[in-house]
Amino acid sequence: MARDNYSYLSHLECPKCGLIYHSTGVQQLCSCGSPLLARYDLESLRKVWNPSSLQGREMNLWRYHELLPVREPQHMITLGEGMTPLLRMPSLGIDMSIPHLYMKDESLMPSGSFKARGAAVGISKAKELGVKRFAMPSNGNAGAAWSLYAARAGMSSSVVMPVDAPLITREECIAAGAELLLVKGLISDAGRIVAEKVKREGLYDASTLKEPYRIEGKKTMGFEIIEQMDFQIPDVILYATGGGVGLIGIYKALQELQEIGWISGPLPKLVAVQSENCAPIVRAWENQLTESVFWDKSSTAAYGINVPKAIGDFLVLDALYKTGGAAISVTEEEILAEQRRVTRMEGSFLCPEGAAAFAAARILRANGWIEEEEKVVVINTGSGLKYPGASAQAIPLLDPEDVWPDYGDKEEASSVTKR
Numbered sequence: 518m519a520r521d522n523y524s525y526l527s528h529l530e531c532p533k534c535g536l537i538y539h540s541t542g543v544q545q546l547c548s549c550g551s552p553l554l555a556r557y558d559l560e561s562l563r564k565v566w567n568p569s570s571l572q573g574r575e576m577n578l579w580r581y582h583e584l585l586p587v588r589e590p591q592h593m594i595t596l597g598e599g600m601t602p603l604l605r606m607p608s609l610g611i612d613m614s615i616p617h618l619y620m621k622d623e624s625l626m627p628s629g630s631f632k633a634r635g636a637a638v639g640i641s642k643a644k645e646l647g648v649k650r651f652a653m654p655s656n657g658n659a660g661a662a663w664s665l666y667a668a669r670a671g672m673s674s675s676v677v678m679p680v681d682a683p684l685i686t687r688e689e690c691i692a693a694g695a696e697l698l699l700v701k702g703l704i705s706d707a708g709r710i711v712a713e714k715v716k717r718e719g720l721y722d723a724s725t726l727k728e729p730y731r732i733e734g735k736k737t738m739g740f741e742i743i744e745q746m747d748f749q750i751p752d753v754i755l756y757a758t759g760g761g762v763g764l765i766g767i768y769k770a771l772q773e774l775q776e777i778g779w780i781s782g783p784l785p786k787l788v789a790v791q792s793e794n795c796a797p798i799v800r801a802w803e804n805q806l807t808e809s810v811f812w813d814k815s816s817t818a819a820y821g822i823n824v825p826k827a828i829g830d831f832l833v834l835d836a837l838y839k840t841g842g843a844a845i846s847v848t849e850e851e852i853l854a855e856q857r858r859v860t861r862m863e864g865s866f867l868c869p870e871g872a873a874a875f876a877a878a879r880i881l882r883a884n885g886w887i888e889e890e891e892k893v894v895v896i897n898t899g900s901g902l903k904y905p906g907a908s909a910q911a912i913p914l915l916d917p918e919d920v921w922p923d924y925g926d927k928e929e930a931s932s933v934t935k936r
């Protein structure tokens with residue numbers, strides 16, 4: 518099979534109907550409508566690659582370039598993304614009775630969210646394939662990340678976002694020179710507009726899983742977790758699931774590492790976490806279905822997981838079933854309470870999506886699904902800094918003329934930060 522030394526990318530494969538496609542030109546969905554997955558020449562790679570090959574490589578996600586799709590290093594567009602900390606969470610772990618609790622902290626990524634992984638690899642590969650202009654729908658963070666990487670690559674981008682998406686992500690798109698359109702609706706509405714725009718203007722469709730390479734960037738979270746754990750496998754990984762690409766990606770990474778012989782034994786149980794106000798994957802999993810049903814009137818403060826129906830839902834559910842994982846929803850109150858708790862106990866100002874995943878770990882430990890001795894990794898997908906005003910509370914506002922104002926009386930001298 519075709520390969521070169523930098524990338525062992527071989528071909529694209531449809532996980533639904535099994536059709537095979539070349540990986541040398543632009544490909545979007547399979548003719549059957551399913552996303553395509555990148556496949557590598559793992560047979561050849563396992564003969565020449567081992568964990569010590571990583572020694573001395575730069576601490577970013579390109580250290581795994583053999584299992585990434587970019588064939589020529591000069592096409593790599595990087596802002597230094599990847600190798601985010603895998604932190605022990607000792608105080609929170611005691612509080613939840615999970616002594617081996619870890620956080621994979623994606624808040625340190627460029628643009629403050631894990632979406633930079635998909636953008637770095639997706640944009641680099643698009644550039645390699647000669648793409649000049651793309652369009653995508655986004656709940657905010659992906660559009661921001663793709664706009665920024667597009668700017669660095671000299672590509673032009675069009676992003677369509679729900680009007681309620683976090684304001685700062687709009688600013689990022691505009692600052693990066695993207696064309697930004699807002700829609701009075703959800704990401705599913707934005708998706709329909711993008712599909713039409715792509716058709717009319719002949720653009721590359723960079724929507725979630727409509728191009729095969731964003732997932733390749735996100736899968737590096739799986740490589741990193743395993744490398745950071747010294748090639749030991751954690752027992753449980755929890756992930757706040759919207760489109761589910763991170764979860765599908767982590768599962769794909771683990772399978773690839775298994776195939777090249779870097780890990781063995783059972784894979785971690787993967788857990789998809791959703792808000793109870795938008796829980797299509799949870800409903801499907803509870804009914805043991807292989808696909809989800811569109812969730813009407815969804816809304817959540819964890820904006821990135823407000824996805825009423827994901828194109829890769831069948832891949833998410835497959836990963837849950839195959840790893841003995843679970844899908845669980847949490848309430849909006851649980852999300853915001855957990856965000857405060859994690860920040861107060863561990864000093865990490867995490868995003869509401871990350872907080873949802875911690876809230877789910879707490880529930881699953883309380884009901885015994887997670888056992889005390891298990892090693893549990895929670896992915897914090899982004900920074901709380903991207904959601905200003907989410908934790909509105911009264912703050913004393915002091916008068917500079919008062920030598921010692923009575924700031925105990927919040928009613929009297931206070932301002933309230935609001936969204």
Ligand SMILES: Cc1ncc(COP(=O)(O)O)c(C=O)c1O
Pocket residue numbers: 630632656657658659757758759760761762763764820821822868870871898899
């Ligand atoms: C901070 C954050 N977490 C999680 C998600 C969900 O990601 P995915 O679509 O890969 O499930 C998003 C998506 O926008 C996000 O912005």
Ligand SMILES: [Zn+2]
Pocket residue numbers: 531532533534535536547548549550551
């Ligand atoms: Zn197919």
